[in-house]
Amino acid sequence: MTTSYAYALEQLLTDQEHDLVADTIAPVLAWVPGKTTKRAAQPFVFELEHKLSTAPAKTVAIHLTWDVAKLQARIPGLAAHAERLKSGGSAQREHVPELAAYGLAFVAISVLMPGVRVLAFRKGLAPDLLFDVTPGAFKGVEVAGRSTGGAASLRGVRDGTPQTAGKPATLGKAAQLVARADVAEAHISLWCASPRVAIQQKVKP
Amino acid sequence: MKGAANVDIYQAHLMSSSKLKMKALGKLAEGTTATDFEACVLLHEAARSEEAALASLPMAPAETRLATAIELCWCLVAGRDPPGAATAWGEILRLCTVVGSKNAQPMLSRIEPLYMRAHDDFVKRLSKCKGLAAARASRVLVPSSDSEAKKTLVEVEDILKHYPGAPSLWWAKYRLLEHLHRVKEAWDALLRARQLEPQRASFLATSLLLSVRARSATEASEYVASIRSRLESAGAEVCLFYALAMIELAHKGAREERLAAARDAANAGLAQAGSTSMRNALLAAQLLLVALDHGEKPTLDIFYRADLGDIAASMPAGIVALSTVVNAVASLAAA
Structure with missing residues (x-):
């Protein structure tokens, strides 16, 4: 059985720190539909596999909507920014899915972990989004985004991939977080734009 | 609590x-x-x-x-x-x-x-930038000849396209441009270094003197004056360059007021100086100010009396141009 949640992107500016999420919204609007106009229609519906520790996974549908006028009132130039990112051509375009995945992870935290506010964002070491910054006992959410590949690709990010010809084995994000002595609680939030699937899972403790 | x-x-x-x-x-x-x-x-x-x-x-x-x-x-x-x-x-x-x-x-x-x-x-x-690599290794950023400086500048500009966030590369660009007397471009380069590392005292210090040479008298005067309230804790280097900038500005107007500001800065700098070379540079600035106060032309005595005989040794005896004194003191501090 699928549980559905409707979420308006402008709500994110209230649920989380404005300046932390503001730069992720244009990338969400630019990345999720890709280059096609057809896929740009509202809502963006993500089918998300939600798992809390040992409990069985549940399927959740997140229906993402937005009101451009309301968003622009709080993030001036947002629509033009999204268009610039969509038209791309930039050598740095890998930052668009990265930022969009953070935006979507902020949405998932707001929907599935009500009341939790992200307090810090880190890039040098996992997890990316921290909601408890107690020294030596961090709690947070590790994020990744993939443009294609669906659930299989996201599971590869979570669990790692075996060695193949020419490619070494990779350690999954889940195992990396479990190995960390300074992380007390960890979740992963993985997003794919096409097809629109996601995994939100508590991996520690 | x-x-x-x-x-x-x-x-x-x-x-x-x-x-x-x-x-x-x-x-x-x-x-x-x-x-x-x-x-x-x-x-x-x-x-x-x-x-x-x-x-x-x-x-x-x-x-x-x-x-x-x-x-x-x-x-x-x-x-x-x-x-x-x-x-x-x-x-x-x-x-x-x-x-x-x-x-x-x-x-x-x-x-x-x-x-x-x-x-x-x-x-x-970096291995493709022979001039820059040699300059970094020897820690002397400015080559002795203009042609070498120009070659190194091309290398620095090229590598900056890949590393626009490296303040040390912007600093190198500034030094080379200043050596080549391209002061307006030098100002832009130093400004970039300062944007990246505003806390670096040497960037702030050198920007004070450069502002007088690269910007209009009004702009430079405003820029230098904006630092005055911070002199008591800004460090000796900033005080020295503030004093030198004020000495140069004094030639463009408000002479007495600016020389007084330079004196205050040199005094504040001496109280914060942690090394002999910095104390000597500040002492030279003070001696220069005394000469200017008395309406005298600066001479090599300034260097001798500030225990900077090595600088005096390489200069002809007699009157020395004000800019030569300022540059010599500034380069001493930069070294």
């Missing part, structure tokens, strides 16, 4: 750093030369916030200090500053020893390959 306040300050710095990093990623996603540089400036500021966060925790566990060093290193790698990142990497290695490899290794899984790639890339690009 104090501990709780520290945690609040720690969290505030972390949040500040987080916002800067997110904004920087947004700038990088736009991918223009201008937004790339803005991202570098933001990431350097984020690195300073990370340091401030850690400094607010007097008893931070070693793992937390390592986490900060890792994040700082990431900021400087992403902020295209390989020399800055290398300094942070050194701190990571030192802290790994404290934390122990079992705990440290999982923390390095993301930063280590990232840093190593950035390091290799920088070394590769």
Whole structure:
């Protein structure tokens, strides 16, 4: 059985720190539909596999909507920014899915972990989004985004991939977080734009 | 209560750093030369916030200090500053020893390959810049001949396209341009270095004197005057260059007032000077001011009496041009 949640992107500016999420919204609007106009229609519906520790996974549908006028009132130039990112051509375009995945992870935290506010964002070491910054006992959410590949690709990010010809084995994000002595609680939030699937899972403790 | 306040300050710095990093990623996603540089400036500021966060925790566990060093290193790698990142990497290695490899290794899984790639890339690009590499190795940024300086400048401008976040490269560009008397471009380069590292006293100090040479008298006067309230704690170098800038500005008007400001700055600098060479440079500035006060032309005596005989030894005896004295004192401080 699928549980559905409707979420308006402008709500994110209230649920989380404005300046932390503001730069992720244009990338969400630019990345999720890709280059096609057809896929740009509202809502963006993500089918998300939600798992809390040992409990069985549940399927959740997140229906993402937005009101451009309301968003622009709080993030001036947002629509033009999204268009610039969509038209791309930039050598740095890998930052668009990265930022969009953070935006979507902020949405998932707001929907599935009500009341939790992200307090810090880190890039040098996992997890990316921290909601408890107690020294030596961090709690947070590790994020990744993939443009294609669906659930299989996201599971590869979570669990790692075996060695193949020419490619070494990779350690999954889940195992990396479990190995960390300074992380007390960890979740992963993985997003794919096409097809629109996601995994939100508590991996520690 | 104090501990709780520290945690609040720690969290505030972390949040500040987080916002800067997110904004920087947004700038990088736009991918223009201008937004790339803005991202570098933001990431350097984020690195300073990370340091401030850690400094607010007097008893931070070693793992937390390592986490900060890792994040700082990431900021400087992403902020295209390989020399800055290398300094942070050194701190990571030192802290790994404290934390122990079992705990440290999982923390390095993301930063280590990232840093190593950035390091290799920088070394590769630097190896193609013979003049710059030689200048960096000898720590003398300005070659003796103009033709060598021009060649090195081309190399620096080329490598800056890849590393616009490296203040040391902007500094090198400024020094070379100043040597070639292209002061307006030198000002722009120094301004970039200052945007990336506003806390670096030597960048601020040299910008004071350069502003007088590169900008209009009104602009320079406003710029130099804006530093005055900070002189008591700005450090000897800033005080010295403030004094030299005021001495040059005094020739463009408000002579008495500006020479008085220069005197105050030289006195403030002497109280903060930590090295003999800096004390001697400030003493030379004071002696120059005495000469100007008496309406006398500066002579080599200034250098002799300030225990700077080595400078006097290479100059013809007699009256010395004011700019020569100022430049000699400035280069002494810069060295």
